[in-house]
Amino acid sequence: MHPANSVILFNTFSGLGFGLLFWLGMGVIVPTGTSAFIWFAIAYLFAVGGLIASTFHLGHPERAIKAFSQWKTSWLSREGVCAVFALIVMAIYGAGLVFAGARLGITGFIGAIASLGVVFTTSMIYTQMKTVPRWRHWTTPAMYLMLSLGGGALLAGQIKIAAVLLIAGGILQMFAWGSGDTRFKASGTTMESATGLGHIGTVRAFEPPHTGTNYLMREFIHQVGRKHVEKLRIITIGLAFLLPVVLLILPFSHVFAALAVVSHIAGVLTLRWLFFAQAEHVVGLYYGKR
Amino acid sequence: MSLDQPQLDTSPAVSDEVRKTTCYMCACRCGINVHMKDGKVAYIEGNKDHPVNQGVLCAKGSAGIMQHNAPSRLRAPLKRVGERGSGEFEEISWEEALTMATDWLKPIREQNPEKLAFFTGRDQSQSFTGFWAQGFGTPNFAAHGGFCSVNMAAAGIYTMGGAFWEFGQPDWDHTKLFMLFGVAEDHDSNPIKMGIGKIKERGARMIGVNPIRTGYNAVADDWVGITPGTDGLFILAMVHCLMKAGKVDLEYLARFTNASVLINEDPKSEQFGLFLRDKDGQPQVIDRNTGKLAPWNGKGVEPDLAGTHRAKGVTHRPVFHQMADRYLSDEYAPEAVADRCGIPAQRIRALAADLARVAFDEAIELDRPWTDFRGKKHDKMVGRPVSFHAMRGISAHSNGFQTCRALHVLQIILGSVEVPGGMRFKPPYPKPATAHPKPHGKVTPGAALDGPHLGYTQGPEDLLLHDDGSPKRIDKAYTWENPMSAHGLMHMVISNAHAGVPYKIDTLFMYMANMSWNSSMNTGGVTKMLTDKDENGDYVIPHIIYSDAYSSEMVAYADLIFPDTTYLERHDCISLLDRPICEADGVADAIRWPVVEPDRDVRGFQSVLCDLGARLGMPGFVNEDGSQKYQDYADYITNHIRRPGVGPLAGFRNEDGSGKGRGDVNPNQIQNYIDNGGFWLEHVPENASYYKPFSMDYQDWAVKMGFYDAVQPYIFQLYVEPLRKFQAAAEGIGERQPPEHLRERLKVTMDPLPIWYGALEDDQVDLDEYPVHALTQRPMAMYHSWGTQNAWLRQIHGHNPLYVPTKIWEANGFAEGDWAKVSSAHGSIVVPVAHQASLNANTVWTWNAIGKRKGAWALDEGATEATKGFLLNHLIHELLPPKGDGLRWANSDPVTGQAAWFDLRVKIEKSAVPNEAQPAMPAIKSPVGKGPSELDWKVGK
Amino acid sequence: MTQLPPLSAKKLGLVIDLDTCVGCHACVVSCKGWNTENYGAPLSDQQAYGANPSGTFLNRVHSFEVQPEQGEAQLIHFPKSCLHCEDAPCVTVCPTGASYKRTEDGIVLVNESDCIGCGLCAWACPYGARELDAKEGVMKKCTLCVDRIYNENLPEEDRQPACVRTCPAGARHFGDLGDENSDVSQLVAERGGFDLMPEQGTKPVNKYLPPRPKDEMPEFDVLAPYLEPVAQDGKGFVGWLDKALSAMPGGAK
Numbered sequence A: 001m002h003p004a005n006s007v008i009l010f011n012t013f014s015g016l017g018f019g020l021l022f023w024l025g026m027g028v029i030v031p032t033g034t035s036a037f038i039w040f041a042i043a044y045l046f047a048v049g050g051l052i053a054s055t056f057h058l059g060h061p062e063r064a065i066k067a068f069s070q071w072k073t074s075w076l077s078r079e080g081v082c083a084v085f086a087l088i089v090m091a092i093y094g095a096g097l098v099f100a101g102a103r104l105g106i107t108g109f110i111g112a113i114a115s116l117g118v119v120f121t122t123s124m125i126y127t128q129m130k131t132v133p134r135w136r137h138w139t140t141p142a143m144y145l146m147l148s149l150g151g152g153a154l155l156a157g158q159i160k161i162a163a164v165l166l167i168a169g170g171i172l173q174m175f176a177w178g179s180g181d182t183r184f185k186a187s188g189t190t191m192e193s194a195t196g197l198g199h200i201g202t203v204r205a206f207e208p209p210h211t212g213t214n215y216l217m218r219e220f221i222h223q224v225g226r227k228h229v230e231k232l233r234i235i236t237i238g239l240a241f242l243l244p245v246v247l248l249i250l251p252f253s254h255v256f257a258a259l260a261v262v263s264h265i266a267g268v269l270t271l272r273w274l275f276f277a278q279a280e281h282v283v284g285l286y287y288g289k290r
Numbered sequence B: 001m002s003l004d005q006p007q008l009d010t011s012p013a014v015s016d017e018v019r020k021t022t023c024y025m026c027a028c029r030c031g032i033n034v035h036m037k038d039g040k041v042a043y044i045e046g047n048k049d050h051p052v053n054q055g056v057l058c059a060k061g062s063a064g065i066m067q068h069n070a071p072s073r074l075r076a077p078l079k080r081v082g083e084r085g086s087g088e089f090e091e092i093s094w095e096e097a098l099t100m101a102t103d104w105l106k107p108i109r110e111q112n113p114e115k116l117a118f119f120t121g122r123d124q125s126q127s128f129t130g131f132w133a134q135g136f137g138t139p140n141f142a143a144h145g146g147f148c149s150v151n152m153a154a155a156g157i158y159t160m161g162g163a164f165w166e167f168g169q170p171d172w173d174h175t176k177l178f179m180l181f182g183v184a185e186d187h188d189s190n191p192i193k194m195g196i197g198k199i200k201e202r203g204a205r206m207i208g209v210n211p212i213r214t215g216y217n218a219v220a221d222d223w224v225g226i227t228p229g230t231d232g233l234f235i236l237a238m239v240h241c242l243m244k245a246g247k248v249d250l251e252y253l254a255r256f257t258n259a260s261v262l263i264n265e266d267p268k269s270e271q272f273g274l275f276l277r278d279k280d281g282q283p284q285v286i287d288r289n290t291g292k293l294a295p296w297n298g299k300g301v302e303p304d305l306a307g308t309h310r311a312k313g314v315t316h317r318p319v320f321h322q323m324a325d326r327y328l329s330d331e332y333a334p335e336a337v338a339d340r341c342g343i344p345a346q347r348i349r350a351l352a353a354d355l356a357r358v359a360f361d362e363a364i365e366l367d368r369p370w371t372d373f374r375g376k377k378h379d380k381m382v383g384r385p386v387s388f389h390a391m392r393g394i395s396a397h398s399n400g401f402q403t404c405r406a407l408h409v410l411q412i413i414l415g416s417v418e419v420p421g422g423m424r425f426k427p428p429y430p431k432p433a434t435a436h437p438k439p440h441g442k443v444t445p446g447a448a449l450d451g452p453h454l455g456y457t458q459g460p461e462d463l464l465l466h467d468d469g470s471p472k473r474i475d476k477a478y479t480w481e482n483p484m485s486a487h488g489l490m491h492m493v494i495s496n497a498h499a500g501v502p503y504k505i506d507t508l509f510m511y512m513a514n515m516s517w518n519s520s521m522n523t524g525g526v527t528k529m530l531t532d533k534d535e536n537g538d539y540v541i542p543h544i545i546y547s548d549a550y551s552s553e554m555v556a557y558a559d560l561i562f563p564d565t566t567y568l569e570r571h572d573c574i575s576l577l578d579r580p581i582c583e584a585d586g587v588a589d590a591i592r593w594p595v596v597e598p599d600r601d602v603r604g605f606q607s608v609l610c611d612l613g614a615r616l617g618m619p620g621f622v623n624e625d626g627s628q629k630y631q632d633y634a635d636y637i638t639n640h641i642r643r644p645g646v647g648p649l650a651g652f653r654n655e656d657g658s659g660k661g662r663g664d665v666n667p668n669q670i671q672n673y674i675d676n677g678g679f680w681l682e683h684v685p686e687n688a689s690y691y692k693p694f695s696m697d698y699q700d701w702a703v704k705m706g707f708y709d710a711v712q713p714y715i716f717q718l719y720v721e722p723l724r725k726f727q728a729a730a731e732g733i734g735e736r737q738p739p740e741h742l743r744e745r746l747k748v749t750m751d752p753l754p755i756w757y758g759a760l761e762d763d764q765v766d767l768d769e770y771p772v773h774a775l776t777q778r779p780m781a782m783y784h785s786w787g788t789q790n791a792w793l794r795q796i797h798g799h800n801p802l803y804v805p806t807k808i809w810e811a812n813g814f815a816e817g818d819w820a821k822v823s824s825a826h827g828s829i830v831v832p833v834a835h836q837a838s839l840n841a842n843t844v845w846t847w848n849a850i851g852k853r854k855g856a857w858a859l860d861e862g863a864t865e866a867t868k869g870f871l872l873n874h875l876i877h878e879l880l881p882p883k884g885d886g887l888r889w890a891n892s893d894p895v896t897g898q899a900a901w902f903d904l905r906v907k908i909e910k911s912a913v914p915n916e917a918q919p920a921m922p923a924i925k926s927p928v929g930k931g932p933s934e935l936d937w938k939v940g941k
Numbered sequence C: 001m002t003q004l005p006p007l008s009a010k011k012l013g014l015v016i017d018l019d020t021c022v023g024c025h026a027c028v029v030s031c032k033g034w035n036t037e038n039y040g041a042p043l044s045d046q047q048a049y050g051a052n053p054s055g056t057f058l059n060r061v062h063s064f065e066v067q068p069e070q071g072e073a074q075l076i077h078f079p080k081s082c083l084h085c086e087d088a089p090c091v092t093v094c095p096t097g098a099s100y101k102r103t104e105d106g107i108v109l110v111n112e113s114d115c116i117g118c119g120l121c122a123w124a125c126p127y128g129a130r131e132l133d134a135k136e137g138v139m140k141k142c143t144l145c146v147d148r149i150y151n152e153n154l155p156e157e158d159r160q161p162a163c164v165r166t167c168p169a170g171a172r173h174f175g176d177l178g179d180e181n182s183d184v185s186q187l188v189a190e191r192g193g194f195d196l197m198p199e200q201g202t203k204p205v206n207k208y209l210p211p212r213p214k215d216e217m218p219e220f221d222v223l224a225p226y227l228e229p230v231a232q233d234g235k236g237f238v239g240w241l242d243k244a245l246s247a248m249p250g251g252a253k
């Protein structure tokens, strides 16, 4: 899959933003006044910024409102609805903290769940894709939630929670990669099933339908070298999980904490890039590429 | 949920008006419906009533709208202002352009008409351009047939009065086994596809003989991946098997072919190898009724195949005996040819057996009575349902003429020509060689040529040679180098004119041929010849006039450009006098008409010739008072008379449009055609639908239609006597003698019975060094060089790899994305490679004419066509490499002069990936700028 | 609405004959032509005359090479457009309802004025049957020529998809695959029509007819009797000729 910048930014930052909102809503930290304003501003900057980034890849962002209509079937629609709901609820909760210094506990709790709901619905957009076997697995929502929670905790300065979640996240991610690597094959979709010609013999793409590129090739066919992948996976684990944990375990310092956040974000960006770049869409089979 | 479904208008208006005309993107000439919106072309689809395509349309035809709108269209006449080849031009007025041309041409016409060489390329108006050239008086006219497929056409005409495509087609409705030789696409583009569809639908079988298994050959039930250039051997081996097993149609051979005609077999006789003729000159057969000699066409005669005749001490045997002697010999046994052809002997036998089985055991009969030319009445039409079709794969070799002959002979011994289920001619064919004109080349300054340029020689006396033996024509057509060059040799014009051999010319006038690019062998060399200057600093070829509609590579090499219209903006006429659009069951012709008016200062080329002809005062183009005779081409189409009652269009003749075939001029003829959908069709009567050459029912109808003026039945020429006459001359018989260096070659190649000899190139290149055959194929979705300017088609074929078979792929350790250096005895190219397993193990190939010159066709200079695309033509040469005899032999068939594109031998080695395909020629300046970057074409927005 | 409608009885679709398709791209271009001028936004082209041209097409023809265990490799031309799936994942993922499957005939369409161009439907389609138009920013796909097949402004015989009408080889068939007596259903039954990627569970309406077995000429020895020699050389041949001619009706006297 084409690793589009807008989508990588969206996934990374709104994940973090909603993660932070989750911890805020759960009342793990309960800032008030200006401090609450800053916390919520950061969370909203990440969550909404990510959402806005995601509209950059739309052909018609001005019609985005229509995307709320199909919540009965469409995970993207559900995500939209959920996001608006979560943002509104958390805004009420935040307003209470900022302006009244009051913690509307139930509201926060609902907002927190809704925030996780956003992350979950986002993940389901990918998980539902039968066409991308690597994504179609419980690890996809698990990782989304784990990253969101871990990153959120990190942002929220919850060192212990963050460390535990990040370690768990790293392990989960490694498992997801490992199992993901086998899934295209396991999906049973092959050149032979794509063409129905397997009963004759081994199928190979001969001449493509067009010598140049097209939307499908740009969007779905992205080949990354194996070596490249290995390196990036190590970098990802290092930046997103290991380094932040190490920095957190070290005696607390604002510099270290900031570095941990930066490192984590850089790691998650790489992780998201890999999430797309490594995902192979079955349509590539028709082009003899994956 | 249905409530939520948007309301959809499923009956939107399709267009304001449909204008019916004829497609132009190839010589198939399908009928098209041009849908118009707001006076603009909105959509093009096939015309369901049209005899050629019956509604279907190929990719090129459907993309016609993009051809018509192409940004590469020329906009006004151009005068060269920079060096030739630079692309620097100035737009001028038509008056200036025509004055310039007249100033160059008038003195030539008055003094040395042969100093004008007028050659036309992808042309569909040869009977008109030929008429113009004849009026001018130059012998130097031809169209592109010499580099295209003259082998096929000439072999067909000499053997049976027609070949494939424009001449004939398989009986798609009845055939049970269809064998296709060497075709990727052909001119008969849609009909072949429709035919294959019909065959498949009926569950009949198809065999593809081709080194490459793509396209038609990919859908064939059996694929014979033959070694290029060996089809003649393969075919004659099947002839061997069939004759040996007696699986030949004796009745058909005896009655309808010259298998029964007696030949003089006395090596000492002047008549050796010629037919025994009676006082009237009629070839003789033995009549089985009487056992006596009789003319071949005598009433009631039953020609014998077996008997021999001795007279005055000379033995005469029927042609069929000679065939038995030759083809039963072990030389043609499958085992003897298998390795060379790359086909196991068993397979050859099986294929021959299959042909025999279908032809004889699955014979069909139609209940249609007919009468033959000997007066014999037949109550049925017996069909041998095996059919063949072939094209350039067998003709574009230096042994192509004889190979095409061999295929015709195979069809004929199976009795499958002009019978139900076999191969059928399309009126006005068949027409034997003797019914065609002979070539003419007598020049008289200031006057017309003595007759039509091109025709069919019947012997050495018909060659176009001066008394000193030098050629009359610039292309050396009809000389001992290629005595039966029925279409001329367009590919030799530039190199001969450049060399000044046989003489120098003043003006090269070309039309619709990309001669500085894909239609020339040796592209780099030819561009040099076009730009070469003499010691005075003048161009060696002093003037070049060219007509093109688009900014092609060739435009840059002309001094004066006549910009043509697109095919939707002009009148054209697809005439029975030319290459008609008929089908086996009907005679048909068609027109094009301006469905839109040009929005640029361009003119239809034929109309320009009407004007130029008048300015030059040429006969046929001026009235008695010297005024211009035809105001434009439409005027010519309507009012020109070739023979009494016969004009360019055969339909709707006479004032009231009632005339069919023959009739007076009809001033409303073009409108009648438009009203009829752009074409005219008349069905062949049922009892004349097969056996056309032999059928009086057909012959009478043909005369009525005006195909010829008197009935002229004939029999198929398995043995071609004119070939023997040239061969005899080479043996020293007769007045007119070939030059010594050609004698041996003529003896071998002018054999009156089909033979096979290896490609001439094979004798002159080191086959150990260049072991690989290199071919091109037409892509179905591209037309030569000019599909590239089409925004839609160029996305399908924007560059071309060299396809390499598994063996060579692995030997070179190639991987996807690799490039290779490919070299021939003439040059080398560096190009991308791709793997193909379904390919003859010793053959590489690429799509033809995808590679483009930078700056041409209004494309960006970085276009993949120019950076990754390539031409194989850089590796091919119009001459063979020197062999040390001081001569340079032409890379052409020695009988017809057909360019031997497919004889090419190469070697291939892995190369580093270059920046772009090599050789990369410098960019030419575009006289029309560049196309827009984005298109969202919609007329009815 | 992106919920799939209850299965319609009528299932319009295409049957594509891989035994007959010669790979000419005629269907590709006629589709481009019709759909540029008709339904919705024109199918645009970027860098149309530039270095790297690319554009929207609703139908594309691939080609595949198949190597059997025994015998020569085969080449198969493979046209592909939307298969109008019964369980169309492209429809259910659409957040706006722009993608829908028609209740009356099962045609899957995009209502362009609702489409936000998110691309999800193309992600969900396993067949690459949807292309986002780079100029218009909306999703384009095969409409099964819904503006032709019912179009009363067209003569009855022309009420079929542009690609079917133009296919020179007759490799494309259009009809109601929901009616088992229809020509297309019978063709599918006779020739063993199959689904692409059945494991994806999309239940395509369009079917493909497999190439017939290739290179299976009747075995040589079965045919041997046909080519029993009658003569080994020219002389013997003439002897045979004499006999054969006499045996013919109206034979030699």
Ligand SMILES: Nc1nc2c(c(=O)[nH]1)N[C@H]1C(S)=C(S)[C@@H](COP(=O)(O)OP(=O)(O)OC[C@H]3O[C@@H](n4cnc5c(=O)[nH]c(N)nc54)[C@H](O)[C@@H]3O)O[C@H]1N2
Pocket: B121, B122, B144, B147, B148, B149, B511, B512, B513, B514, B515, B518, B519, B520, B547, B548, B549, B550, B551, B552, B553, B554, B564, B565, B566, B567, B605, B776, B777, B783, B784, B785, B786, B848, B849, B872, B873, B901
């Ligand atoms: N390697 C290799 N080379 C080959 C062949 C091969 O098989 N292999 N095949 C050969 C054969 S058979 C042929 S026929 C030639 C074909 O080669 P060409 O005859 O050169 O054919 P085109 O490339 O179509 O070029 C025709 C020219 O006509 C122009 N033209 C197009 N439409 C119009 C119009 O309406 N009016 C005018 N006035 N001009 C127009 C085009 O712009 C173009 O410049 O190529 C030959 N070259």
Ligand SMILES: Nc1nc2c(c(=O)[nH]1)N[C@H]1C(S)=C(S)[C@@H](COP(=O)(O)OP(=O)(O)OC[C@H]3O[C@@H](n4cnc5c(=O)[nH]c(N)nc54)[C@H](O)[C@@H]3O)O[C@H]1N2
Pocket: B026, B027, B060, B148, B149, B181, B182, B183, B184, B185, B186, B187, B188, B189, B209, B210, B211, B212, B226, B227, B228, B229, B230, B231, B390, B391, B392, B393, B394, B397, B775, B776, B777, B778, B779, B780, B781, B782, B783, B784, B902
């Ligand atoms: N789409 C499209 N149609 C065209 C044209 C075009 O440019 N595009 N050009 C038109 C013109 S000018 C012409 S002349 C015709 C030509 O039409 P075709 O005769 O189909 O010509 P080519 O495409 O050159 O294909 C030659 C075929 O012969 C095969 N071949 C080569 N050598 C041998 C051999 O020794 N033996 C056998 N058995 N096969 C061999 C090649 O593999 C190839 O498949 O097409 C016309 N139609």
Ligand code: SF4
Pocket: B023, B024, B025, B026, B027, B028, B029, B030, B053, B057, B058, B059, B060, B061, B062, B189, B190
């Ligand atoms: S075959 Fe194609 S290009 Fe040729 S005339 Fe017919 S539609 Fe036009």
Ligand code: SF4
Pocket: C081, C082, C083, C084, C085, C088, C089, C090, C091, C108, C124, C125, C126, C127, C128, C129, C130, C141, C202
């Ligand atoms: S082929 Fe693709 S676009 Fe068409 S209905 Fe099926 S899933 Fe949807």
Ligand code: SF4
Pocket: C093, C094, C095, C096, C097, C098, C099, C110, C114, C115, C116, C117, C118, C119, C120, C121, C122, C138, C139
């Ligand atoms: S691109 Fe358009 S049709 Fe496709 S899912 Fe998005 S909104 Fe729906």
Ligand code: SF4
Pocket: C030, C031, C032, C034, C035, C058, C059, C081, C082, C141, C142, C143, C144, C145, C161, C162, C163, C164
């Ligand atoms: S049915 Fe219509 S829209 Fe679909 S591929 Fe065919 S021509 Fe294109």
Ligand code: SF4
Pocket: C020, C021, C022, C023, C024, C025, C026, C027, C028, C061, C077, C079, C166, C167, C168, C169, C170, C171, C172
């Ligand atoms: S038009 Fe017909 S034969 Fe040509 S590619 Fe399309 S389906 Fe195949």
Ligand SMILES: [Mo]
Pocket: B147, B148, B149
């Ligand atoms: Mo040609």
